[in-house]
Amino acid sequence: MSTTPGIPSRRGILFGTAAVSAGAFLTACTSNENSDPDGAKEPAAAAEDKPGKPVTIGFAGPQADHGWLNAINQNAKDRAKTYEDVTLEITEGSNDTAQQIGQIETLINKKVDVLVILPADGKALTQVGLKAMRAGIPVVNLDRVFASPQAYRCWIGGDNYGMGLNAGNYIGEQLKGKKNAKVVELAGLDNLELTRQRTQGFDDALKNYPNIKKVARQAAEFTVESGQAKMAQLLQAESSFDALWNHDDDQGVGAERAIKQAGRDEFLMVGGAGSKHAMDAIKAGDSVLKATVLYPPTMAASAIDLARALGQGKGVGGMAEQEIPASITLYSAVVTQDNVDQYLPTGFS
Template sequence: MTQLPTRRGLLFGTAAVSAGALLAGCTSNESSDNDSDKADNNQPAADDKPGKAVTIGFAGPQADHGWLNAINDNAKNRAKKYSDVTLEITEGSNDTAQQIGQIETLINKKVDVLVILPADGKALTQVGLKAMRAGIPVINLDRIFNSPQAYRCWIGGDNYGMGLNAGTYIGEKLKDKPNARVIELAGLDNLELTQQRTQGFDDALKNYPNIKKVARQAAEFTVESGQAKMAQLLQAQSDFDALWNHDDDQGVGALRAIEQAGRDDFLMVGGAGALSAFQAIEADNSVLKATVLYPPTMAASAIDLARALGQGKGVGGMAEFEIPASITLYSAVVDKENVGQYMSTGFE
């Protein structure tokens, strides 16, 4: 999950416009297929005019995380909506050499467009360049290639924005509390995305001089690591007012540790948008009060963009004849006030 952070002045709208909304008028056709997953049901309806047949190759990493599995599901189910789209999807791998081989197979099949979520953007830049030089436009999904020449369009989430919005939400909740203390349960520290989320969080807290971040612990985006690292934080910090957890999957473990410790004296904000987090927010019976989105619906929008490229179309609602070079999705804050609106997008 990476890259291309943007600033937003308005952080707390009840709705966020995803890239898919821009693509609503982009040449598509509704299918009678009702097998789409929940995350795709609220995608904008496309127009009913089938266009040129397009074969889209989709290559992503191994779906070993709830968010990555949702990425695959969104791509598959979005493609099913179009009678003029054929989706060639690879098995997925976290081994860069294997993923490169899978993409080269798609290039050799002469697919019309490629959608690639690289396991490692730097390592896969050359195969992105190879596709582009072969005349196959690439939609680079989320983890960005090192060179803009390796893709026609990048679409992904806003890691800095996640931290910024989480920090602002917590700041507004604690702005009247003297000497407020917050802690942070981060993700993998060797990933740039983790550093971006922390930077956004720290920058937001600068606007609240009464708040001090007193501890930070890095986990590994897993339930087990979330539980273990949260237990360590709780043992080390007996008094704090808020927690920001970077990832809802590891947040499941974090909540277990919190419950086992019998703690309910602080508020927690999660990250990504898992169904379990939405359900906990709706139930309002735990410390988890909000989460900031990193929407896997970006994969559905990537299919829309790939289809538009294959058919030589632009994006509905925009004056340009071509699709944009990059689209950064907004990290909306979901709390009890608006969770019902986002429930159908939650991933498991």
């Protein structure tokens, strides 16, 4: 999707086993008081309730014309509301790089304490990130990475390669006892690095399963309409196969429509991102959709936690360092019927 999760640096550290744990871990960095004179930090839940130095956070993201991006905005807003000491200045959001640059410059001129930016185009917005940093405003770069590490203080985002890798491993384990198994792939926009990373991860995982061959691939556009059209082409081209890896749950809605129209059910489907629709279908267990690989929008809530910590001069709870990390990569957990209840609260519409 032109507005989907972006291009994360591969130098990020693994951060927990799920988005939920990432948020819980980061909230511990917000503690303003210690529970004892020896300096032991209080639990995260207590830390959230104790306001500290007031922090104004500027939040700038692209237009929320996709379910995942809308969830990004909502996660940021909801997280900010949990803190008495946080004021959130949020822009309208735009996919026009010039407009988004203007919105960020307005936040810089307002002298916000910290900026959280999910750029419509990381490369194109690098200069405004540099401008903020040089003005003494630390930047939390959310998901789509800027072209220069000097343009941000901390990057947090998803693992596109890990999405494909975990999808491939899940499918491999389901089909490891089947001879001459065939899989197909419904990718996203091929001009995006994230799509190439998801495909590369998937292909690398399949190398561990010599009984499985990828027989077809179609690139869609991260929309319901494109998902339906491209899935119909895959179904027409392949009379039978054993598994489908779909990069995005929004386009997966269209793919499911095409599958129902074709009356096909001989294969299992694995989605991507973690929408509520996908999780509901997985829980019901009455369709080909058996799993989805997370690209958690809760990263926006964690970005607010990081921004607050930066504004208050704190580190991250549970780590020995005095400063927050430079890079945090979230783990792409596989959601199945066995664990879907754990992840349903993070599902987005």
